[in-house]
Amino acid sequence: MREPFFADIAPVRYEGLKSTHPLAYRWYEPNRLVLGRSMAEHLRLAVCYWHTFCWAGSDPFGPATMPRPWMQPGDAMALAEQKLSVAFELFEKLGVPFFTFHDRDLAPELGSLRASQHALKVMLDKAQVMMERTGVKLLWGTANLFSHPRYMAGAATNPDPEVFAHAAAQVRDALEATHRLGGANYVLWGGREGYDTLLNTHLKREIDQLGRFLNLVVEHKHKLGFKGTILIEPKPMEPTKHQYDYDVSTVYGFLERSGLAKEVKVNIEVNHATLAGHTFDHEVATAIALGIFGSIDMNRGDPQNGWDTDQFPNNAPELVLPLYRILQAGGFTTGGINFDAKVRRQSIEPVDLLHAHVGAIDVLARALLAAAAMLEEGALSRHIDQRYAGWEGELGRKITEGQIDLAGLANLAVDADLAPKPRSGRQEMLENLVNRYI
Amino acid sequence: MREPFFADIAPVRYEGLKSTHPLAYRWYEPNRLVLGRSMAEHLRLAVCYWHTFCWAGSDPFGPATMPRPWMQPGDAMALAEQKLSVAFELFEKLGVPFFTFHDRDLAPELGSLRASQHALKVMLDKAQVMMERTGVKLLWGTANLFSHPRYMAGAATNPDPEVFAHAAAQVRDALEATHRLGGANYVLWGGREGYDTLLNTHLKREIDQLGRFLNLVVEHKHKLGFKGTILIEPKPMEPTKHQYDYDVSTVYGFLERSGLAKEVKVNIEVNHATLAGHTFDHEVATAIALGIFGSIDMNRGDPQNGWDTDQFPNNAPELVLPLYRILQAGGFTTGGINFDAKVRRQSIEPVDLLHAHVGAIDVLARALLAAAAMLEEGALSRHIDQRYAGWEGELGRKITEGQIDLAGLANLAVDADLAPKPRSGRQEMLENLVNRYI
Amino acid sequence: MREPFFADIAPVRYEGLKSTHPLAYRWYEPNRLVLGRSMAEHLRLAVCYWHTFCWAGSDPFGPATMPRPWMQPGDAMALAEQKLSVAFELFEKLGVPFFTFHDRDLAPELGSLRASQHALKVMLDKAQVMMERTGVKLLWGTANLFSHPRYMAGAATNPDPEVFAHAAAQVRDALEATHRLGGANYVLWGGREGYDTLLNTHLKREIDQLGRFLNLVVEHKHKLGFKGTILIEPKPMEPTKHQYDYDVSTVYGFLERSGLAKEVKVNIEVNHATLAGHTFDHEVATAIALGIFGSIDMNRGDPQNGWDTDQFPNNAPELVLPLYRILQAGGFTTGGINFDAKVRRQSIEPVDLLHAHVGAIDVLARALLAAAAMLEEGALSRHIDQRYAGWEGELGRKITEGQIDLAGLANLAVDADLAPKPRSGRQEMLENLVNRYI
Amino acid sequence: MREPFFADIAPVRYEGLKSTHPLAYRWYEPNRLVLGRSMAEHLRLAVCYWHTFCWAGSDPFGPATMPRPWMQPGDAMALAEQKLSVAFELFEKLGVPFFTFHDRDLAPELGSLRASQHALKVMLDKAQVMMERTGVKLLWGTANLFSHPRYMAGAATNPDPEVFAHAAAQVRDALEATHRLGGANYVLWGGREGYDTLLNTHLKREIDQLGRFLNLVVEHKHKLGFKGTILIEPKPMEPTKHQYDYDVSTVYGFLERSGLAKEVKVNIEVNHATLAGHTFDHEVATAIALGIFGSIDMNRGDPQNGWDTDQFPNNAPELVLPLYRILQAGGFTTGGINFDAKVRRQSIEPVDLLHAHVGAIDVLARALLAAAAMLEEGALSRHIDQRYAGWEGELGRKITEGQIDLAGLANLAVDADLAPKPRSGRQEMLENLVNRYI
Numbered sequence A, B, C, D: 001m002r003e004p005f006f007a008d009i010a011p012v013r014y015e016g017l018k019s020t021h022p023l024a025y026r027w028y029e030p031n032r033l034v035l036g037r038s039m040a041e042h043l044r045l046a047v048c049y050w051h052t053f054c055w056a057g058s059d060p061f062g063p064a065t066m067p068r069p070w071m072q073p074g075d076a077m078a079l080a081e082q083k084l085s086v087a088f089e090l091f092e093k094l095g096v097p098f099f100t101f102h103d104r105d106l107a108p109e110l111g112s113l114r115a116s117q118h119a120l121k122v123m124l125d126k127a128q129v130m131m132e133r134t135g136v137k138l139l140w141g142t143a144n145l146f147s148h149p150r151y152m153a154g155a156a157t158n159p160d161p162e163v164f165a166h167a168a169a170q171v172r173d174a175l176e177a178t179h180r181l182g183g184a185n186y187v188l189w190g191g192r193e194g195y196d197t198l199l200n201t202h203l204k205r206e207i208d209q210l211g212r213f214l215n216l217v218v219e220h221k222h223k224l225g226f227k228g229t230i231l232i233e234p235k236p237m238e239p240t241k242h243q244y245d246y247d248v249s250t251v252y253g254f255l256e257r258s259g260l261a262k263e264v265k266v267n268i269e270v271n272h273a274t275l276a277g278h279t280f281d282h283e284v285a286t287a288i289a290l291g292i293f294g295s296i297d298m299n300r301g302d303p304q305n306g307w308d309t310d311q312f313p314n315n316a317p318e319l320v321l322p323l324y325r326i327l328q329a330g331g332f333t334t335g336g337i338n339f340d341a342k343v344r345r346q347s348i349e350p351v352d353l354l355h356a357h358v359g360a361i362d363v364l365a366r367a368l369l370a371a372a373a374m375l376e377e378g379a380l381s382r383h384i385d386q387r388y389a390g391w392e393g394e395l396g397r398k399i400t401e402g403q404i405d406l407a408g409l410a411n412l413a414v415d416a417d418l419a420p421k422p423r424s425g426r427q428e429m430l431e432n433l434v435n436r437y438i
């Protein structure tokens, strides 16, 4: 029998604010009721397989600093099994209800599509056993369409239709795998669906191809009877110079153009939002307004570094407003919060994986409590209602209900000599208000 | 009779590459035929009224360095007339065929909407006379919905519907003014249609208001019989923290949501593209692919400064690809190239306005010639056609024409054991190819 | 007698965490002892005159939204006096111990240097009376060498030595004014000491001029007997394309080159740090390490906006580490924390000035308490000591004390076949540790 | 005997502007005299070993796309020899006079320092033979102190002095290797000399360590009798969150602090300049002004991507001013232009390496010709001389020569009622002037 990887680490427990145990939760009480739901049900936390079990500390200037036992030479399937076992060991230590994976995280890519398919099926059997034993569920699955050199110029947007077909095979299998494991969603992240230079790129062809691909996926979902949500994860760039799924608004336009705005939602990653020049809160607010909010990839970037650092979150105030907004919109349905984050390259010990997740979970729990209190007391939403109150009045309704045309409005403004008086936006007061909850 | 403002400056003429005259065109020959059209018809150049005649060198850290005679105390209408006269003096010196203006550039804002309306009408009469005399035409008009404090929280997206009505009055008048002057387009730039903080903002309400406003404008255009194009000019931020018309893709999504994707196009500004994290070329390519390419605001930003520096263009290689792309798509229809650029704060003499425009026009003419030669020789497009040739083959057509579903494709890939071979993207070779034309 | 400007607003008091009064301190207790000093002595808070009393909401796209009574047409000296009175009204309402000013904030610039000098002297008399009456002190004074068009190409770095001389006159007077009011420091901010383009700039001449200027100032300080600290405030850009005082390290090099590294320190502004690509904490740490840490201009930028937004701080976690570092280095000596921040353009009411300062002060007080606790418990510094313990051992000392040369070390490494084992950097654990204090 | 790697590619020749051969020089004529020196002597071009022969297309999201024969499994020394042979094949095909290398590029890192030393010596013998045979010389050598996990927390700035000693061994050997091969310079690039978080970092200790290290290197250089220049290559970040050698000004301050400003110069990389928020031209101008200009790492970044893309240069106008400035300062002495650039990940064929270098060399040659013409005709420098002429006058000299103190200057300004008149900075005219040469 295999040794535990996190041998000397006890399961992480809630100990409250007085605890100084570095591996205890100070804020996260899974079963604590908040606005009528448990914290666990609100946050729907998931550990991701790739950063945590498949990345070993390499960066563009150096190789792995934390090579794991399952990355040593050996039988690929045995190593995949070892990795699976360690993954569930961590899920249980942390007490998180979900995980997420790419096809190639769970099972190796072998010499042919058929062989890789088989490997995936074998590993799915084993994963299913682990899931049943532990009760850990699948938030979403996805396919890796960006690592292999065949995808260097894109998957669905590749100049070669054979690559499109290869990607179709991977997605079909990954979607069916997700369905089989009872996944709540299926995610598409188009890491190389973009371009390195417009000089060699037929942009319109490529976005048409992407639309076609997504339609194929949605059709197949319905054929399968998969009830989960199809999610697109926007990212503006990296590894490509430019990626088509730039941000939430761009994805919305793409979905409208492809006839899929009612079929597909977004998985918003914090660090992708900031790389696109937005706050995370903006992306969440936009997705909710456009009716395509789905799920969250929780991490953070470094404000001084222009690449995807995928750090674990550590600043509670930054998370309060997005969580407030999600609660206000009714909370997650199929979505949840996936830690798409990796420990720093120097955090080479197994225990560092624990520190990273424990701190992140706690900061989210803390932000959830603040957001819930804000929502319950209603001061912020009252302020906004009052600010826009005119739109519930006669003039406002006339405009929004289409009862007056441009000339009518213009004449009304001229005749009444309208001189609307600016009112303070109260930004600083509202910033202070939010700080009161944290 | 008034003294000329550019008294000692002769009209700018084409003198060719041997000229060392700093105020001669070395590349721009308005009547030279390029791919069957004159350079002037290709470029459709316009001087903008605001930066060139209404801005006097103030910045956030200091007041005007180049106060113009028409900015001194005096009778507002007489000063507006003086400004108009200098403007046409410059248009003629430069030999540009178009200009562009905001309502409040041409005529002052007075104490009431009615008084401002009247002032605008008076100035339109005078402008019309100048236009007839000189043959200078109007590329587009627009309304200033961002300077007056009433618009500090937006125009169409203001929390107060009276501000919306006030904006409607301005736009009605500006659209009618544009129609009367035979403008080729009408532009909407939503400088304050965004937010400073989400804390006081009802994002969904605001984008709904914006959609309503735009629909009113389009309806009115049709009632008027205005045949020009309605254009939205994207900008991601500044003066607001975030602006709703972030970039071309965001505007496309907004147009789809508002049912206007066939009615409205975009006016792409170079510096707004870069502030949004895109190349100008990307924005042009995207607009063309989405069918909403309209017009250009030509300037450039500073790659190290994060605000809208609105500098005159000076790098020909940067302009070749966007112009190539526009030519390839058939060239401008109603749109053109407006110099939405200002001289630097230290360029305080009238002659600096000439240097700025002459250099910018020449750099565009040079880029146009290079773009036309590239298009004519076809090397770049041949390369792209070859790269995507597979999509014209059997598998490619099957996919794009919807003759195969995901499972069908997946099975095909597995059965054939597809292992598509990566082909070089040839980026460096193509970069060299473009350099050969410049 | 003049009406109070903040008529209905009571002096701000500490009410503790249970208070929901939006204009009470929840964390800031001026007299509370923290590590043996009062909070007020630790933070040495100052209100700045310019943003708060001289800026009225203009931005590059619109004029003032909050024109103050003292900005209306009228007698310049009477208006300056009115402004002074309102300023001290605010200082007292807030209970802050310090203020800061530019020469041209306090008194108007008149038609000649002599007239402006006189105006400044008159206003200094009045300021002195107010200071004595209220006990509010001067943290630092400075001269505005960037607003007037004469400075458009720099002050000390101007191509025209007459501008240098003019700047010298202003600084002589402002330094003497600061001395007379008992200022604790004198600040130089080189807003236009940089360039818009290298094409017209003799960079070496300009930095030599800057060195000369600074030497003149330091000599004059000693002649005067002024005991305060001379501070340079780094900023990388804006309004210029590039500013010579880019960041703390650049200023350090400049001071070394000018022979002033022991005479001059830095005033670090948070938003200038981030514009230069650094964290505020980095700039503080660097200044302390280089022995030139002086004072703080407290504000924050917007991570998505690339200009100096000068917002009031609102995120306590971001401030804990810089304050920890300052405490660890012994706290402020002559320096302090100046709120170089402005309310948002939509925050147009007098009460918004109160909200802004109260929130900012509270967030600093909260961060101070966290920083003090961290310092007292010592967990962070123990971790660092252990991490570098090897440098206190034999090999470490041999190296730092210069007892071994490169070849000696190389041979030692080869002979011992040194294979140092990487140790975890523990970043996530330490981030969690800090969060425990907030 | 080994097959040539670039089998079907003829040596690249100058064919002039009429050539459409994609692998001919259109501008680069090595022996053409420009201002009295050959183009080859002006540019001193070098191919770098690492990007071109040791990188195979991996990025953070995918593995190698262009695995080279010498990267396959096999005997490490035989593979190193094969790589060496291909390298010189390319040097000769291109006709470049120089190359550059890291210790670990040339020879493998083996199981012990002694074994790696031996491998390096063996490869040096072989390189020397190739150099003699081909006449290709060494521009500079360096040591890789950032790839191996032992350096994950820095080399000289590591918390563990044994890592410092290990680094000393590598640098001793690499410096001696450079000396032996007749290298013109020795470069230090501190890729991990920085921090990922200040939470675990003793900043002052680390910069002191770095100063110690550099002093050891300089001492050893003199002991060896190496006459080349020691160069530091600034970079602001990546792979670390923050690197100590941020930019030229920071390095200058560090050299002053370490007593080495007369011993060490800088190797300026274009993409590192832009990552630090500077133009390349700024960094060159600053280094020249501070007397520490040494050499160039030529590449370019992507203005929209926030990481080190290390692309080959392709925009001639961007290079004219830096080359003008270098010519004006007397040209390179020991330094030169090293292509620290890599082909894009999709440029997977050997011929792409040729396209990349040929285009880059041509763009530099073109820029050199423009820069030389500008320098010869003198229009730009005359403009600058006139702009600063006042500093050669009486007042200017009095100030720069220290003949007047602050009070003296102030009194002079007041007594004369100085009101210096702003003069146009002429930026647009000068931009047009430069464009005339390209």
Ligand SMILES: [Co+2]
Pocket (backbone or CB within 6 Å): A233, A269, A297, A340
């Ligand atoms: Co993600």
Ligand SMILES: [Co+2]
Pocket (backbone or CB within 6 Å): A269, A271, A272, A308, A310, A340
């Ligand atoms: Co990411």
Ligand SMILES: [Co+2]
Pocket (backbone or CB within 6 Å): B233, B269, B297, B340
């Ligand atoms: Co524009």
Ligand SMILES: [Co+2]
Pocket (backbone or CB within 6 Å): B269, B271, B272, B308, B310, B340
């Ligand atoms: Co602009």
Ligand SMILES: [Co+2]
Pocket (backbone or CB within 6 Å): C233, C269, C297, C340
């Ligand atoms: Co400041």
Ligand SMILES: [Co+2]
Pocket (backbone or CB within 6 Å): C269, C271, C272, C308, C310, C340
């Ligand atoms: Co500031």
Ligand SMILES: [Co+2]
Pocket (backbone or CB within 6 Å): D233, D269, D297, D340
């Ligand atoms: Co380099």
Ligand SMILES: [Co+2]
Pocket (backbone or CB within 6 Å): D269, D271, D272, D308, D310, D340
């Ligand atoms: Co680089």
